[in-house]
Amino acid sequence: MTVLRVNTAIVGGGLMGCWTALMLRRRDPGHCVCVIEKGKVGAQASGVNYGNLRIQGRHPGQLPLSLRAASLWERLPDLIGEGCEFDATGHLYAARDDAREIAKVETAARQASEAGLATELLDARALAQRWPWLNGFSMASWSPRDAIANPRLVTPAVARAARAHGALIHEDTAVHGAARTGAVFRIDAAGGLTIEADTLINAAGAWAPEVAGWFGEGAPIVPAGPPQFVTDAVPYFIRPSVQAVDGTVIFRQVRQGHVVVAGYPRSPSDPVANRAPVDARKIVNAMGHLLRAVPALEGATLLRVWSGIEGYLPDMLPVIGPSGTTPRLVHAFGFCGHGFQLAPGVGDVLADLVLEGSSRTPLDRFSIGRFADGSAEVAEHFTREFDRSLQVQAVAHPGAQRTR
Amino acid sequence: MHSTVIVGAGPAGMAAAVVLARAGEHPIIVDEAEQPGGQVWRKPAAPLQPALARILGRAAAAEHEQAHAEFASIAASVDHRPRHLAWNLQGGELFVIEHRRIRPLRYGALLLATGATDRLLPVPGWTLPGVFSLGGAQTLLKDQGALIGRRVVFAGASPLLYLAALQYKAMGATVVAVLDTTALPEKLRATPALAAAAPRVLARGLSYMARLRAGGVAIFHGVTALGIEGQDYAERVRFRCSRGAEHDLAVDAVALGFGLRAETQLLDLAGVPLAFDVDFRQWLPIVDGDGRAAPGLYAAGDGCTIGGAAAAAISGRLAAYAILADRGVAVPATEVAMLRARLARLRAFQRALSRAFAWPAHWLADARDDTVLCRCENVTVGVVRAAVAAPLGPREVNRAKALTRCGMGRCQARFCGLATAELMAHALAAPVATMGRHRSQAPVKPIPLDATLVDEDTP
Numbered sequence: 062m063t064v065l066r067v068n069t070a071i072v073g074g075g076l077m078g079c080w081t082a083l084m085l086r087r088r089d090p091g092h093c094v095c096v097i098e099k100g101k102v103g104a105q106a107s108g109v110n111y112g113n114l115r116i117q118g119r120h121p122g123q124l125p126l127s128l129r130a131a132s133l134w135e136r137l138p139d140l141i142g143e144g145c146e147f148d149a150t151g152h153l154y155a156a157r158d159d160a161r162e163i164a165k166v167e168t169a170a171r172q173a174s175e176a177g178l179a180t181e182l183l184d185a186r187a188l189a190q191r192w193p194w195l196n197g198f199s200m201a202s203w204s205p206r207d208a209i210a211n212p213r214l215v216t217p218a219v220a221r222a223a224r225a226h227g228a229l230i231h232e233d234t235a236v237h238g239a240a241r242t243g244a245v246f247r248i249d250a251a252g253g254l255t256i257e258a259d260t261l262i263n264a265a266g267a268w269a270p271e272v273a274g275w276f277g278e279g280a281p282i283v284p285a286g287p288p289q290f291v292t293d294a295v296p297y298f299i300r301p302s303v304q305a306v307d308g309t310v311i312f313r314q315v316r317q318g319h320v321v322v323a324g325y326p327r328s329p330s331d332p333v334a335n336r337a338p339v340d341a342r343k344i345v346n347a348m349g350h351l352l353r354a355v356p357a358l359e360g361a362t363l364l365r366v367w368s369g370i371e372g373y374l375p376d377m378l379p380v381i382g383p384s385g386t387t388p389r390l391v392h393a394f395g396f397c398g399h400g401f402q403l404a405p406g407v408g409d410v411l412a413d414l415v416l417e418g419s420s421r422t423p424l425d426r427f428s429i430g431r432f433a434d435g436s437a438e439v440a441e442h443f444t445r446e447f448d449r450s451l452q453v454q455a456v457a458h459p460g461a462q463r464t465r
Numbered sequence: 466m467h468s469t470v471i472v473g474a475g476p477a478g479m480a481a482a483v484v485l486a487r488a489g490e491h492p493i494i495v496d497e498a499e500q501p502g503g504q505v506w507r508k509p510a511a512p513l514q515p516a517l518a519r520i521l522g523r524a525a526a527a528e529h530e531q532a533h534a535e536f537a538s539i540a541a542s543v544d545h546r547p548r549h550l551a552w553n554l555q556g557g558e559l560f561v562i563e564h565r566r567i568r569p570l571r572y573g574a575l576l577l578a579t580g581a582t583d584r585l586l587p588v589p590g591w592t593l594p595g596v597f598s599l600g601g602a603q604t605l606l607k608d609q610g611a612l613i614g615r616r617v618v619f620a621g622a623s624p625l626l627y628l629a630a631l632q633y634k635a636m637g638a639t640v641v642a643v644l645d646t647t648a649l650p651e652k653l654r655a656t657p658a659l660a661a662a663a664p665r666v667l668a669r670g671l672s673y674m675a676r677l678r679a680g681g682v683a684i685f686h687g688v689t690a691l692g693i694e695g696q697d698y699a700e701r702v703r704f705r706c707s708r709g710a711e712h713d714l715a716v717d718a719v720a721l722g723f724g725l726r727a728e729t730q731l732l733d734l735a736g737v738p739l740a741f742d743v744d745f746r747q748w749l750p751i752v753d754g755d756g757r758a759a760p761g762l763y764a765a766g767d768g769c770t771i772g773g774a775a776a777a778a779i780s781g782r783l784a785a786y787a788i789l790a791d792r793g794v795a796v797p798a799t800e801v802a803m804l805r806a807r808l809a810r811l812r813a814f815q816r817a818l819s820r821a822f823a824w825p826a827h828w829l830a831d832a833r834d835d836t837v838l839c840r841c842e843n844v845t846v847g848v849v850r851a852a853v854a855a856p857l858g859p860r861e862v863n864r865a866k867a868l869t870r871c872g873m874g875r876c877q878a879r880f881c882g883l884a885t886a887e888l889m890a891h892a893l894a895a896p897v898a899t900m901g902r903h904r905s906q907a908p909v910k911p912i913p914l915d916a917t918l919v920d921e922d923t924p
């Protein structure tokens with residue numbers, strides 16, 4: 062048996078865990094950090110996501126964190142020494158000719174500008190002028206600062222940077238259990254590894270409720286993923302990332318020419334069997350939506366489909382912050398399909414909490430306590446963008462309460 | 466709900482359909498090809514039919530005609546759907562596409578008889594125009610009577626090199642040489658096992674070599690340092706012969722074949738476990754002797770275990786009997802026992818062949834960094850090696866794909882997957898089986914974006 066003594070142990074080597082390790086080491090080179098990952102770093106949600114670094118259209122309570130993350134993304138090569146295909150392509154949040162959709166886009170644009178993100182509302186004519194290939198939208202909010210990056214590359218690159226800064230990264234090492242005795246966490250991991258730590262970070266993605274459960278708390282996580290696909294390479298012409306506000310289709314094109322697409326509704330995935338099935342009918346639907354939005358893609362082909370295992374919460378907000386039961390246990394999970402963009406911000410915020418005890422970025426919306434005291438709401442798009450079976454599963458959870 | 470759906474109208478699928486039809490069933494048989502026949506019994510375009518015996522040789526042409534006649538005799542009981550690609554399998558539904566129309570097919574039993582494709586090994590210049598896979602070269606000939614070139618070299622590790630060379634010669638091409646990368650002693654060592662398992666097949670194979678020699682075709686065994694050169698297309702083939710001499714041949718086309726690899730994507734999508742086979746050096750599905758893969762799911766032919774045409778047909782019949790038996794229909798026990806015994810012999814033969822014609826996987830140990838490994842995404846050997854050497858680098862092929870795009874393109878790693886695993890195994894000094902295999906993802910082959918779903922029963 063090996064015992065490893067560290068200041069901070071992080072369960073989960075996804076983006077959240079790896080960014081946190083990097084930020085801790087950058088900010089306090091004396092702080093001993095260890096990431097424990099059951100598989101490979103960034104092989105789960107962090108490595109298979111759609112790659113949108115979208116700021117606009119988020120819950121207003123998330124915008125300060127999202128903007129903090131954006132300024133870190135914009136310095137990516139400085140921070141990790143690799144570019145990972147980061148590209149500030151801009152993002153179009155687009156409404157069809159439908160009063161509710163238009164109102165939603167206008168609200169998002171207003172909230173963005175209140176938070177300090179410059180966006181521009183474009184009508185159908187302006188859209189046609191700038192992006193003549195785009196079809197079927199009556200207006201959109203344009204956020205030039207929004208970006209994309211290659212999710213397959215980012216987490217391993219962040220992990221390499223963290224390691225270069227002195228963090229310990231253990232791959233293929235599942236954490237089986239943890240407990241706090243006195244002021245020390247004892248963490249039992251595969252291969253007879255025991256880790257003792259002052260601080261424990263739960264960054265275990267869709268598996269995080271299990272970790273929280275070791276300390277007597279939980280959250281109504283629904284493991285799911287959007288159906289996604291990629292087309293074969295066609296000449297590059299789609300510069301921005303485009304999202305229909307009704308969620309039916311989200312697409313972007315990479316420089317090699319492939320168009321990456323996310324459809325809806327989300328389907329259940331299975332964190333135990335480690336499977337994320339993709340429903341063929343949803344893919345065919347999304348192909349239709351894509352062709353209606355970009356008729357010029359007629360003739361392109363479907364190359365590959367996939368999904369991932371992401372943790373969703375009924376109010377579509379993550380859990381970020383201290384445990385309600387255990388001192389120096391910090392949670393960061395349940396990113397509800399938009400954690401790729403937030404990740405560096407989350408890493409920096411967790412470093413605030415670990416090193417300084419508090420963060421200047423407001424985190425009150427993200428407390429784990431909101432499920433225990435029933436203050437969490439069920440978000441409108443949670444009911445719309447998921448398979449029914451998933452909604453029932455979440456709403457049946459004692460911690461979730463329906464408010465509308 | 467249709468009782469039985471068969472994917473693949475090659476020898477395995479055709480033979481299965483015959484058994485089922487004669488038992489009073491009405492199977493559906495889908496195949497993306499225009500004509501039944503699969504690879505080996507590919508039906509030539511009509512104007513080419515009279516030349517069949519010349520292309521194939523008399524004995525093979527007779528087998529070919531008999532198989533097609535048998536299949537034609539059950540036409541009334543079989544719903545043969547040509548130009549139908551099975552591209553996805555999920556929850557008891559097979560998704561089939563025909564000309565932009567996608568149909569989900571529900572089935573009581575599903576037989577996957579999807580065959581095999583060429584195994585390729587990246588050598589310098591293999592992506593030049595004029596370089597074909599051996600199967601591609603044969604398909605062009607059998608389908609359209611076209612040749613890949615006038616001065617052709619057949620190179621690789623496969624008994625089919627000799628057959629294809631002979632067919633090309635019969636159709637008027639100059640076969641510059643057959644470059645066999647396997648050494649003669651290895652083949653001689655395998656001869657007793659081959660002779661014991663299937664003496665007639667062995668004799669036929671040896672006669673191909675003899676006829677090529679008699680026709681003045683140079684045959685080199687134990688070829689190494691193979692490379693193809695040319696400005697805009699293949700113009701020269703360079704290699705080292707077993708005596709160590711360097712050779713340089715002028716060509717206008719090259720056919721490369723390093724054996725076959727099973728098409729297992731649909732089985733993988735169905736969740737059937739695959740295991741690494743040390744003789745064939747590839748991942749094959751775990752099925753029982755009659756092809757049962759899972760309840761209601763069966764596999765036969767080269768998509769299940771590389772065995773050749775005769776074995777494919779027999780395994781198709783056995784799988785059909787398994788389907789019937791599992792439904793409680795009485796099957797002829799003595800025939801089944803005889804089929805099992807013949808299949809075992811033919812497969813043993815194929816196993817011995819795979820040792821005699823082992824693909825030179827060790828070439829990947831010193832493959833040049835600038836050689837293209839994944840031609841769909843244009844990823845070189847050097848890029849994959851560098852990724853493997855980096856901190857937190859990939860230790861199996863799916864991770865390598867995620868990090869380098871190797872195997873991420875149109876062919877879904879069909880043509881680079883096995884080579885990538887061998888390359889990584891050498892770079893990491895680890896057994897090739899631990900490098901894993903590319904997980905299958907739908908669609909099995911690309912489908913058009915403007916395809917739409919139609920109801921199962923819409924004609």
Ligand SMILES: Cc1cc2nc3c(=O)[nH]c(=O)nc-3n(C[C@H](O)[C@@H](O)[C@H](O)COP(=O)(O)OP(=O)(O)OC[C@H]3O[C@@H](n4cnc5c(N)ncnc54)[C@H](O)[C@@H]3O)c2cc1C
Pocket residue numbers: 472473474475476477478495496497498502503504505506549550551552578579580581582583599600601603604625628725728765766767768772773774775777778909
């Ligand atoms: C080009 C080539 C030439 C060969 N020549 C010989 C030879 O001369 N002698 C010999 O013994 N062996 C030969 N082989 C080996 C060959 O595999 C035979 O053993 C035999 O054809 C195997 O029969 P099968 O029914 O298993 O598969 P195949 O004959 O390969 O038939 C499989 C069929 O399934 C169809 N199919 C596959 N996937 C799908 C899908 N997803 N949707 C719809 N249809 C699908 C294909 O179109 C094909 O028609 C050759 C192989 C190749 C590739």
Ligand SMILES: Cc1cc2nc3c(=O)[nH]c(=O)nc-3n(C[C@H](O)[C@H](O)[C@H](O)COP(=O)(O)OP(=O)(O)OC[C@H]3O[C@@H](n4cnc5c(N)ncnc54)[C@H](O)[C@@H]3O)c2cc1C
Pocket residue numbers: 072073074075076077078097098099100101102103104105106107108109110111112113114115234235236237264265266267268269285286287289367368369370371393394395396397398399400401402403
């Ligand atoms: C298909 C899909 C598309 C998405 N698209 C976008 C997008 O475009 N934009 C965006 O911003 N977000 C997107 N997301 C969301 C984003 O990917 C996630 O929010 C983010 O990656 C979450 O990171 P994480 O580190 O929390 O989780 P993960 O990446 O899942 O990492 C958690 C890690 O913890 C490990 N782990 C779990 N339990 C244990 C244990 N007991 N011991 C050791 N290790 C353990 C797991 O193996 C895993 O690697 C998408 C998600 C999916 C699935």
